[in-house]
Amino acid sequence: METLDSRVEEVAHEIANWEIARQENFLQKLVDLNYRRGLKTLSGKIRKRLIAESKLKQSVDEIFAELERIREAVAADDYRR
Amino acid sequence: MTIADDWVSFDTNIYIFGIREDPNFPACVELLERIGELYVYIPRQIIRELQNNLQPDEIHELFRLFHQYPDRIRINWKTTTLALIEKFQRLGCKLGDAAVAAHLEEEGVETLISENRHFLAEISDLPFRVLSAAAALEELYSH
Numbered sequence: 259m260e261t262l263d264s265r266v267e268e269v270a271h272e273i274a275n276w277e278i279a280r281q282e283n284f285l286q287k288l289v290d291l292n293y294r295r296g297l298k299t300l301s302g303k304i305r306k307r308l309i310a311e312s313k314l315k316q317s318v319d320e321i322f323a324e325l326e327r328i329r330e331a332v333a334a335d336d337y338r339r
Numbered sequence: 340m341t342i343a344d345d346w347v348s349f350d351t352n353i354y355i356f357g358i359r360e361d362p363n364f365p366a367c368v369e370l371l372e373r374i375g376e377l378y379v380y381i382p383r384q385i386i387r388e389l390q391n392n393l394q395p396d397e398i399h400e401l402f403r404l405f406h407q408y409p410d411r412i413r414i415n416w417k418t419t420t421l422a423l424i425e426k427f428q429r430l431g432c433k434l435g436d437a438a439v440a441a442h443l444e445e446e447g448v449e450t451l452i453s454e455n456r457h458f459l460a461e462i463s464d465l466p467f468r469v470l471s472a473a474a475a476l477e478e479l480y481s482h
Contacts, residue, residue: 289407294372296404301360304397308359318363322455325351325388329435332387336418337438 342450342475343482346378346413348443350453351388353472358393358401364454366472375408376479382415382442384435419445430462443467450475 273281308314316324349370356364357371390398405412423441424434432440436459443451444466451458451467452475459465470478 290375293375293404293407296400297358297372300397300400300404301358304358304393305360307394307397314359318361321355322352325355325392326435328388328391329351329384329439330433332384332391333424333435333438336383336387337421337424337434 340449341482342377342452342470342478344378345450346380346446346448347450347452347475348380348382348385348439348448350439350451350455350458351385351392352454353452354385354389354401355392356454356472364472366476367454369476370452370472373476373479374405375411378411378413380413380415380443380446380448381405382439382446383418384438384442386414386416415442415446427462432459432462440465440467 273284276284305314353367353370355361356367360368389401393401402414405414419438419441423444424437427437427440428434439451440459440462442448449467451469452472453469454472456471458469460469
């Protein structure tokens, strides 16, 4: 009976025989998939926090106003003498 | 010049609406998902704004994800030059917007993607263009 390890080895061997361009394309797809999965998880975590802080339903205007306030505060901290 | 092969910067609002999966800004969500297809420059001003919007573990995780694209995402912690900031302030920018504009000019970044339609709208002859997330995606699709 085929074990998982032997199947992984078989797939890895098959990939190693692909042309370089195909291998690179495959690896890029893995990176993209991993990134998107991580981003989705992070978004979910941040949305949960925002719900707990009653901030997820902030209006667009409120968000822009907060972003503007932060922008000025950061720039003042870095550049105002 | 298209966003598929030139360096761009995302305004902070793109990251925030994207990561919140804000239903009002689906293009921000898609753009953030497809960041690996672009060349994105993240200057200090934007990094620090993100730090102010996110918890330390959240910002750490976001940048860990960005590090999966070392050739596509460039992070710069350096402050920008005061002379350039003052130039944009003289043109009518607030200090914060002037800092963002100065970072972009200093690095030769020619596209800022922002959902703030008023961002520097009153300034003529900017050294970069301002695109919405939807317009940026359209440019990416048509490449």
